[in-house]
Every structure is written in structure tokens, then in C-alpha cells.
Amino acid sequence: MSLKLVVGLDGHSTGEKALAHAQKMAEKSDGAEMVAVYVIEWSPFTFQTAEENAQRHKRREEEISTAMERVVTPAVEKMTAAGLSVKGMVRHGNVADVLDDIAKAESADQIIVGRSSDNGLTSRIFGSATGNLVMSASVPVTVVV
Amino acid sequence: MNMITKLLAALGAVIMASPAMAQEAMSLDAKVNEAFANSTGWFVSFIFAPIPGTSFPWIVMWLVIGASVFTIYFAFVQFRFFGHAISLVKGDYSDPNDAGEVSHFQALATALSGTVGLGNIAGVAVAVGIGGPGATFWMILAGLLGMASKFTECTLGVKYRNEYPDGSVSGGPMYYMSKGFDELGLPGGKILAVLFSIFCILGAFGGGNMFQANQAHAQITQITGDYPGWITGIIFAAVVFAVIVGGIKSIAKVTEKVVPFMGLMYVGAAAIVLIVNYDMIGWAFGQIFAGAFTGLGVAGGMVGALIQGFKRAAFSNEAGVGSAAIAHSAVKTKEPITEGFVSLLEPLIDTVVICTMTALVIVISQQLIIDEATGNYMLNEAGSAIATVDGNSGVALTSAAFGSAISWFPFVLAIAVILFAFSTMISWSYYGLKAWTYLFGEGQTTELVFKVIFCIFIVIGAAASLGPVIDFSDAAIFAMAVVNITALYFLMKLVRAELVSYSDRLKAGVIKKFDH
Secondary structure: OOOEEEEEEOOOHHHHHHHHHHHHHHHHOOOOEEEEEEEEEOOOOOOOOHHHHHHHHHHHHHHHHHHHHHHHHHHHHHHHHOOOEEEEEEEEEOHHHHHHHHHHHOOOOEEEEEOOOOOOHHHHHHOOHHHHHHHHOOOOEEEEO | OHHHHHHHHHHHHHHHHHHHHHOOOOOHHHHHHHHHHHHHHHHHHHHOOEOOOOOOEHHHHHHHHHHHHHHHHOOOHHHHOHHHHHHHHHOOOOOHHHEOEOOHHHHHHHHHHHHOOHHHHHHHHHHHHHHOOHHHHHHHHHHHHHHHHHHHHHHHHHHOOEEOOOOOEEOOHHHHHHHHHHHHOOOOHHHHHHHHHHHHHHHHHHHHHHHHHHHHHHHHHHHHOOOOHHHHHHHHHHHHHHHHOOOOHHHHHHHHHHHHHHHHHHHHHHHHHHHHOHHHHHHHHHHHHHHHHHHHHOOOHHHHHHHHHHHHHHHHHOOOOOHHHHHHOOOOOOOHHHHHHHHOHHHHHHHHHHHHHHHHHHHHOOOEOEOOOOOOEOEOOOOOOEOEOOOOOOHHHHHHHHHHHOOOHHHHHHHHHHHHHHHHHHHHHHHHHHHHHHHHOOOHHHHHHHHHHHHHHHHHHHHOOHHHHHHHHHHHHHHHHHHHHHHHHHHHHHHHHHHHHHHHHHHHOOOOOOOO
């Protein structure tokens, strides 16, 4: 069975590093597949105004197309140019949960992410996305520094 | 059409009254008050006209019958699907592929922030102040029945909303009235939709605006001492204007985040008062039950208690009014009925839990004066309400009740009232706007006209005295219910078809929980 990798993109250099590492691993293995994912942080349990709700569907489409255009498509193009088999995805939700869900759904062998760039009070209390992923993932996780 | 012309004339008279403000600062409030009472009085007396030969307003009967019919027609859906409603809100049935859309929780929270507010704090005090503790019993009953009305209207709201090519949505009773009636081949849907929209605009100006401004001002003066209401009105109007016209989202965002915490804090404080006085809870419930059936000396006796309870419940949770259908219609779901299930939690949280806690605090704090000799409540000099320790009514009564147990709480309550008032105004400005654009079409100018009028009404509401404002607010909101419930009777079979199909699939296991 060929190697399948899920890579977490974040639109920053940390995501780039994760992608580069995944590329290196994939090139070593014949017929490796890659899933490049950008997660838009979102929770179903927030409070919004009626107007925000009415606009939500439109905003969601906009968010997805912007993320596709700016982050995912360039990454996919880069990997395709390197001769790798890759597909891109944009999802809403909790970063750690979504990456793990995708890894399960795609029967991936490994998740590759960059070290979290988020800091501050929230991550001190609830942990960073990467930290949470490492704690809860159902497949091996590589954290790229 | 005669009625519409009259309504518009009344509206015009109210707006015309505002330039008179510049004249004398001292008598300004009095003038606004007088002009307001004169121009809206006929409308109020029509809505609250008693059933001939009784003192029972027909409108209260209308709401209760509506809620009871829906409860029976849907075979106590509010109890049968209560657990399922909780699962839906938790997201057990949400498709992960829809992540990023409006969730059931968000739609519920938005609708709640429009209803949880002054109705729960000031409205309950008005009910208990006039109808005695017994009003609470009827309020709870109305809340439980109202869950079925909410279920019906919110299911239809999602089913018949408009989805525009740009991805935004507009929904509410005006849409299910026109589209639903067309689907059934019934005439008159359009007329009902127009009538509803007119009343919804008035309701937005009344209960969703003036009542809020009025009670927020009352609460502020409790702390700062008396000053003219129009000052508060102008400040509020300026902030609301900044949000709805200026598009300053940050203010709305802050409120939307703070309000839920305020709500929890309010419930928490009520719980503390109840725990401290735990030995009196039994007595308070005794008063509530005794009062429900005897009145314990209140004006109008048992019927007086019942009317107040039902009126305040309807005003607080808005079941059958149709406003929630506007708020809930934004949710993303393939099954409109799921939003109906979620919405039936609203009257429960709003009325059965929060309103009851307020009522218990007021009763337990013994702000209402009891005649030692008879055990009945004493009436005030006018004989219109129960005498209170400091002669308080409305939000001031709630404040005094909490203050007697937690001395600093009136300050927190003042902030809560201001924020609740503000978030309710923002919600209702949206409901009113949807009705307005339904009538006059979408477009920047028409929207701006509505928003400016909305802000003018804030000033009027803060300046007028409680009586006329509360009467007009009630009348406008209940007028919405007249049209809405009429439409619901015709459309309820559509909801039943959805309910039967959904519960069959749920039982057969076709509708499954998603793995999360």
C-alpha cells in the first residue's frame, strides 16, 4: 500500500515547512498521495446577530474560495509540478478535529503539520491546535519545526 | 384598507410629535407622552377589547387557543421531541460537510438574544405586580403551550424562506404566508403577508424598541437619580444608529458576546437569592398556586392573574408572534422541521426557566405587601396594582427584589438591562427591516428610511412614561400574532406532513447521528 499523507496548511511559513517536509517524504515513496488541507477555525457554538446569520452562507462560500485561491491551490500546483499526486481541501471547524477526521476518512498514514504559531491566553488555557492534534490524533503526527 | 390608513396616520402623528421636542425641556417628556397616548390609544383599545360580557381580552384568548390547538394537533410535540431538540442543538445530527454554515445552536442563540431581555426582567415584574404571584403559574402554562406555536412557525419559516443567488437568505411569516398559501391554492396569502409586515414594523417600534428604551432609562435613573428621558433616548439612538446605519459591527459583536454572559449571570444571581432563601421556596410556590386560582386579592381576582400571566408570557417569549420565524430562517438544514424542534426550546428557556426565576425572586423578597389580617395582597391607592415596599413597578421592582438580597446587584442589573435592551433593539431592527423590505423592496434608501425612523422611536420610547408605551408595545406585538396564527391554522397541515415524514425516518433509522 502506498503512503498517504495529510498536510495542514495555514497560509504562513509554518504551513510551507510542513508541506516541504511532506514533499520530501512523498518523493521517497513510490505512488505516495497527499491531501493538503486548510482549516478555517469555526465553532457551531458562537453567538451571532440575525444579520450575520442571514449572510452566513454567502460568507462561507467567500471564505472557502479565498482560502482555496490563496493557500490551497498554490500548494497543490507546487506539488503537482513536482510530479506528486495531491488533492486540496478547505474545511471549517476545529483544526485538530478536522485534520484527524480527514485522516480517518482518507485512511491516511500520517498527518504532517507545522508547529502552532498561535499563542496568547486562549492557547495557554485550551492548548494550541498542534498540541491538541498530537494528543488526540488517531494516526501518527509529524510536527515540523 | 381603512385600518392600514388609520395605522399609518397614527404612525405619522407619532413621528410629527418629535419636532415639538425642541420647545421646552421640562415639559418635553410630558408632551411626548401625551401625544403618544393620544395617537395610539384607539389601536390599544381595539387589541385589548374584552370579550363582550366579560373582562377577558379576546387577544389573550386568541393566543392561548392557538397554542393549545398546535399542542393538540401535533400531539404534544414539545414533550415528545424535547430530547431530540437537545440532540440537534448539540450538533449530533449536523452533517460535518455543512460546517461553517449557521448551526442550530447559533440560530437558537440569536433568536433567544432577541427574546431574553426586558420581558424577563421588567415584564415579569409588571405581571406579578398587577396579577400577583398567581400570574406566574399562568405564565409557565402559557410558556409550555407556546412551545408548540414556536415549533409551527419556525418550521414554516425555514421551509419557505427566500434564498437569493448571492447566498443570503430572507425568511419569516410574510414569506410562508405568500408562498405557503400559493402552494395550497388558497387566496389571501399576500394580504396576510402585507398585514403582518405592517404590524411587525409597529412591533419593532413598540416592544422591540420603545419598551426597551423606556425600561433602560428607568433602570439608569434608579442609580443616577431622575433626569429627562430624551437624554437617554438620544444616547441610545446614537449607538443603535452607529450599528445599524454606520455598520459598526464591533459594537454589535461585543454585545452579542456579552449578552449571553449577562443572561447566565442573571440566572446565577436569581439562583443565589433562591438558595439563600431556600426555606421560603415552598411558601413562594404556595403563593403562586393559591394566587393562580384565587388571585389572593389582586385586581380582577383569578382572571386578573391569568390575563397578566398569559400577556407577559406572550410578550416575553413571542410564541405565535412570528418574530422567531424571521430569526430562525437563516439556519442551514435539509430538514426545515429540525429548526422547529430547536425553536421549541426557546419558550422553555425564556419563560419557564428565566421568567419563573424572576417571579420567585420578587415573591420571596417580599416586595409585594401582604395584608397580615387576610393573607391577601394589598392594592395601591389607585387599586390598579399590588402595593410594593417602595412603590416600585416594572424593572425597578425586580431591581429592588434582587437588591434586598444582594445589595450591589442593582448595579449589575442596570448594566444587564442596558445590554439586553440594546441587543433586543438590534434584533428587532432586523425583524422590522425584513418586514419593511418585504413591503417596499430591498434597496439602500428604503432601508435607511426605516433605520432612521427606528432610531427616532428610541427617543420617543425613552421619554414617554411606562403606561402608554407598554400598552402600545403589547398591542403591536399581539397584532402580529393575530395575523400570524390565522396563517398558521391554514398552513399547519404542511407542518404535520413534515413531522410525520421526519419521525418515520427517524424511527426507521434513516436519519442518523453523525460521528463527531
